[in-house]
Amino acid sequence: MGNSLRTRLYVSAPLHTAVTVPLSPEQVHYLRNVLRLSAGVELALFNGADGEWLGRIGELGKDKGAVVPLRQLRAQAQTPDIWLLFAPIKRQGVDLIAEKASELGASVIWPVLTRHTDVARVNVERLLANAIEAAEQCERLDVPEVREPADLAVILANWPKERTLIVCAEGGEGRKPLAQLVNTLPSGPIALLVGPEGGFAASELELLARQPFVHLAHLGPRILRAETACFMALSVWQSLKGDAAR
Amino acid sequence: MGNSLRTRLYVSAPLHTAVTVPLSPEQVHYLRNVLRLSAGVELALFNGADGEWLGRIGELGKDKGAVVPLRQLRAQAQTPDIWLLFAPIKRQGVDLIAEKASELGASVIWPVLTRHTDVARVNVERLLANAIEAAEQCERLDVPEVREPADLAVILANWPKERTLIVCAEGGEGRKPLAQLVNTLPSGPIALLVGPEGGFAASELELLARQPFVHLAHLGPRILRAETACFMALSVWQSLKGDAAR
Numbered sequence: 001m002g003n004s005l006r007t008r009l010y011v012s013a014p015l016h017t018a019v020t021v022p023l024s025p026e027q028v029h030y031l032r033n034v035l036r037l038s039a040g041v042e043l044a045l046f047n048g049a050d051g052e053w054l055g056r057i058g059e060l061g062k063d064k065g066a067v068v069p070l071r072q073l074r075a076q077a078q079t080p081d082i083w084l085l086f087a088p089i090k091r092q093g094v095d096l097i098a099e100k101a102s103e104l105g106a107s108v109i110w111p112v113l114t115r116h117t118d119v120a121r122v123n124v125e126r127l128l129a130n131a132i133e134a135a136e137q138c139e140r141l142d143v144p145e146v147r148e149p150a151d152l153a154v155i156l157a158n159w160p161k162e163r164t165l166i167v168c169a170e171g172g173e174g175r176k177p178l179a180q181l182v183n184t185l186p187s188g189p190i191a192l193l194v195g196p197e198g199g200f201a202a203s204e205l206e207l208l209a210r211q212p213f214v215h216l217a218h219l220g221p222r223i224l225r226a227e228t229a230c231f232m233a234l235s236v237w238q239s240l241k242g243d244a245a246r
Numbered sequence: 247m248g249n250s251l252r253t254r255l256y257v258s259a260p261l262h263t264a265v266t267v268p269l270s271p272e273q274v275h276y277l278r279n280v281l282r283l284s285a286g287v288e289l290a291l292f293n294g295a296d297g298e299w300l301g302r303i304g305e306l307g308k309d310k311g312a313v314v315p316l317r318q319l320r321a322q323a324q325t326p327d328i329w330l331l332f333a334p335i336k337r338q339g340v341d342l343i344a345e346k347a348s349e350l351g352a353s354v355i356w357p358v359l360t361r362h363t364d365v366a367r368v369n370v371e372r373l374l375a376n377a378i379e380a381a382e383q384c385e386r387l388d389v390p391e392v393r394e395p396a397d398l399a400v401i402l403a404n405w406p407k408e409r410t411l412i413v414c415a416e417g418g419e420g421r422k423p424l425a426q427l428v429n430t431l432p433s434g435p436i437a438l439l440v441g442p443e444g445g446f447a448a449s450e451l452e453l454l455a456r457q458p459f460v461h462l463a464h465l466g467p468r469i470l471r472a473e474t475a476c477f478m479a480l481s482v483w484q485s486l487k488g489d490a491a492r
Contacts, residue, residue, distance in 0.1 A: 077467075096342075103474050105466070138468040177492060179485040220351070220490025221323075222384040228349050228477070235478035236485045239425040244466025244478075246423060 005054075007035060007043040008136040010143055015050040015069045020058055023065040032060050045069060048142035051076040076141055080242040081189050083108035083163070086230050087196035088119040088149065093227045098127040100227070102134035102144050104234040105242060108191075111149035116198035122149045152204060156211055163189040165214045168233050170199055174209070175218040178233060182240045185215065192237060194229045251300075253281060253289040254382040256389055261296040261315045266304060269311040278306050291315060294388035297322040322387055326488040327435050329354035329409070332476050333442035334365040334395065339473045344373040346473070348380035348390050350480040351488060354437075357395035362444035368395045398450060402457055409435040411460050414479050416445055420455070421464040424479060428486045431461065438483060440475040 009031075013021045023031070031037045038060055045055040045067060052074040055067040084106040088094050094111075101109050109131060111122045128146040135143045159165065164185055169175060176184075193208075200208070208214050219232050238244040255277075259267045269277070277283045284306055291301040291313060298320040301313040330352040334340050340357075347355050355377060357368045374392040381389045405411065410431055415421060422430075439454075446454070454460050465478050484490040 100474055100477070103468060103470055104478065105468060138470060140468060177485065177490060179491060218490075220484055220488070222349060222351060222386055224349055224384060228346055231346070231474070231477040232350065232481035232485070232490075235481040238466055239423065239478070239482045242466070244423060244464075245425060 005042060005044050007031070007037070008052075008139065009043060009045050009055075009067070010132050010136055011045055011047050011067070013047065015045055015047050015053045015072075017069060017071070020066045020068055021045065021055070023060075023067060025063070028060065028063065028065040031057065031065065032062075042070075043067070044073065046141050049076060052141055074141065079107060079140070079142055080105055080238065081107050082234070082237055082242060083110060083191035084230060084234060085110045085112045085155070085165075085191055085193040086226060087112050087114045087117045087194070088122045089197060089226045090119070093225065094119070094122065094127065095130050096227045097230050098130035098146070099134040100231050101234060102131040102140065103138045104231065105140070105238055105244075106144050106234060108145045108147060110147040110155075112155060112193065113149055113151045114196050114204055115201035116196040124148055153207065156207065159211070159213060160189075161213055163191055163213060165191045165193055165211065166217050166233070167193045167195070167208050167214055168217050168219055168229055169195050169205065170218065170223060172205070172216075175216045178217040178219055178236050179240060181215055181217045182237055187241070190237065190241070192230075192233045194226055194233060197226050251288060251290050253277070253283070254298075254385065255289060255291050255301075255313065256378050256382055257291055257293050257313070259293065261291055261293050261299045261318075263315060263317070266312045266314055267291065267301070269306075269313060271309070274306065274309065274311040277303065277311065278308075288316075289313070290319065292387050295322060298387055320387065325353060325386070325388055326351055326484065327353050328480070328483055328488060329356060329437035330476060330480060331356045331358045331401070331411075331437055331439040332472060333358050333360045333363045333440070334368045335443060335472045336365070339471065340365070340368065340373065341376050342473045343476050344376035344392070345380040346477050347480060348377040348386065349384045350477065351386070351484055351490075352390045352480060353388075354391045354393060356393040356401075358401060358439065359395055359397045360442050360450055361447035362442040370394055399453065402453065405457070405459060406435075407459055409437055409459060411437045411439055411457070412463050412479070413439045413441070413454050413460055414463050414465055414475055415441050415451065416464065416469060418451070418462075421462045424463040424465055424482050425486060427461055427463045428483055433487070436483065436487070438476075438479045440472055440479060443472050
């Protein structure tokens with residue numbers, strides 16, 4: 001079947017033999033009209049729980065389709081527990097953040113509404129679709145959880161205290177270089193928070209600094225766009241403590 | 247003048263008092279029609295040599311304009327000597343690489359033609375325009391040098407031997423995690439090479455492995471898009487050895 005295993009599909013159904021997994025209308029369209037595949041072609045399947053499976057397209061009609069799991073190719077691997085929180089920006093940037101955060105192995109993607117957030121509405125479905133597409137292409141065995149946007153103060157008030165929150169903020173006092181901070185933190189669950197392009201409001205920085213689980217970091221002397229800061233923070237953490245460190 | 251100093255322009259002329267710096271037609275259009283500025287407004291200027299200057303728009307006509315340097319705001323800072331070589335990909339990805347490599351402080355951006363490079367022509371002027379725009383926005387005091395594309399074999403044959411070339415390649419033997427490699431290399435000039443999405447050809451990997459200045463690295467278990475690999479490699483290097491490490 002040549003390169004068809006380059007086609008990887010995320011499905012929500014359990015994967016084992018003796019089941020048939022229905023395809024969503026979007027998946028039917030993608031396989032049939034974009035990739036021009038047909039019944040009988042083999043591809044890879046994953047669902048975030050059962051590893052990666054070799055599957056075969058069992059049916060691919062105009063409106064519906066299904067795949068049949070044949071055998072497991074890879075066991076489910078545990079992925080690093082690293083959350084990315086970010087203040088949403090213009091749509092193109094948010095799309096890129098969802099895509100790249102998935103590629104860079106974030107386990108949770110969470111839009112945070114701050115004083116200087118200039119986007120009122122975030123399309124969470126669209127974020128998730130971008131994250132899934134990136135997961136399919138980068139050979140992840142799971143898909144990041146994409147959370148509904150929430151206010152910074154609400155998130156902090158309900159924060160799981162055992163999870164360290166690394167806040168990447170420009171300039172100011174008390175910020176360590178991110179790599180130095182990551183290397184000195186005790187092991188344990190981590191979240192990265194990247195601020196909005198206008199920066200956090202002073203009251204927000206004070207609120208953050210008061211939280212016992214917060215550590216402040218900087219990303220160097222240049223003023224990064226929000227999406228670039230997200231890529232950098234995830235890249236550094238994965239390279240020092242995540243699965244790119246091994 | 248409020249936020250007008252957020253406007254930063256890269257110019258090629260020397261910056262000192264007693265000169266008038268002509269603006270390019272693109273700069274005239276940008277200042278006049280996009281930002282809707284006019285003569286008398288203050289902005290920041292840099293040229294990669296003379297630091298950052300406060301300037302004033304002296305003239306802003308329909309077809310021509312000029313700025314007048316008033317006084318130096320920041321001295322020229324030395325930026326890390328870090329080259330980024332990458333195999334060009336589809337246009338959108340190349341645009342992103344130029345933009346983000348500039349934000350992430352690359353000193354040289356160099357498209358490399360490999361066996362699996364699927365782009366025949368690279369618009370170097372467009373790359374440079376993206377790099378300049380990003381430099382203006384991220385408050386760099388210089389602009390990366392964007393080189394003409396060249397074949398991998400030609401680049402290697404003419405390589406400056408004192409510069410370590412870190413090749414980021416998927417899978418295979420002999421690759422160390424990038425952070426580990428960066429931390430163990432002696433100090434000195436560095437270049438990062440990110441391969442094409444189809445990977446390097448076997449003969450190219452052999453050629454690379456034979457070079458005494460080459461070290462092979464990996465970026466973790468996920469298959470990154472070429473642009474993501476560029477962002478990750480630069481982010482990690484800057485955070486461990488560059489100006490984001492301090």
